[in-house]
Amino acid sequence: MIGYVSHHIPILLEPITDFLVTGMEALPENLSQCIILDCTLGGGGHTSALLQRLQEKAPHRPVRVVGIDRDPEAIARNRVKFEKEISDGRLEVHHGSFSDALRFAGDRPIVGLLADLGISSDQIDSEIRGFSFRFPAPLDMRMNTTRGIPLSDWLEGVGETELADVLWKFGEERLSRKIARRLIDLRAKNALPKDTSALAEVIASVFPPPMRYKGIHPATRSFQALRIEINEEIRELETLISKVFPALVPGGRLALLSFHSLEDRLVKEAFRTRELYKIHTKKPLQAEDDELARNPRSRSAKLRLAERI
DSSP states (O other), X not given: OTTXXXXXXXXXXXXXXXXXXXXXXXXXXXXXXXEEEESOOTTSHHHHHHHHHHHHHOTTSOEEEEEEESOHHHHHHHHHHTHHHXXXXXXXXXXXXXXXXXXXXXXXXXXXXXXXXXXXXXXXXXXXXXXXXXXXXXXXXXXXXXXXXXXXHHHXXXXXXXXXXXXXXXXXXXXXXXXXXXXXXXXHTTXXXXXXXXXXXXXXXXXXXXXXTSSSOTTHHHHHHHHHHHTTHHHHHHHIXXXXXXXXXXXXXXXXXXXXXXXXXXXXXXXXXXXTEEESOSSXXXXXXXXXXXXXXXXXXXXXXXXXX
């Protein structure tokens, strides 16, 4: 896995790096040993651009990028990819979640923060991680494979009401109760699906035939909801918002990329705390046509920018 090269394409790269790095200009010159947190290191694309722009625009500032990711495979790849930058002291790479960010920051001033929420292309395209139903993969879905329980175990123990609530709350799936009922019935017969393709087929079978072949695949919303639940993504985001955002120094900048309405709503509401943040994006920035052509997965991305007051 260490030899595997990430093919995740960073989204809205220039607006994010421009915003975070130009924000350094207004900070006090005597602010020493400060850091920028990349809370979702992923394929390392945003971090690579940040390191380059810092060298170009703020070579005199003692700024270190601290990269965090909960995926051990991403950590292994980036420790190889950024071996020189880590050795030079320009970058730290840590395995952990949003809730670990302040521990990794220590007492160093945080002058910038980036979080690219959701899932990376490397995870989606993996045939063993269980995030996609394009091929039969194990029912896992854990971003951090060293902790928590895989989706298969969760499905064996979850109650019907809880399962339906997860599908509705995190996926806005209108047929959540019917899908939950079907899965619980199969469990009673010891016939739960064993891989992602089979699970997607079960979910699709609940839909009336005209709905199965119109628009997105009928299992898409359910897979999103299950992934969010298995990884406690909303709880982690709430921790990032309530604990880490306020820890930035005055003038420190935040860049948040979200991919569904629930995440975006939480970030939007957080930035409305007027005594804490100055909003730089009244409406979220989205990928333009040229970026959409290069990377169709950027279509649902929304970027919100703010500054700590």
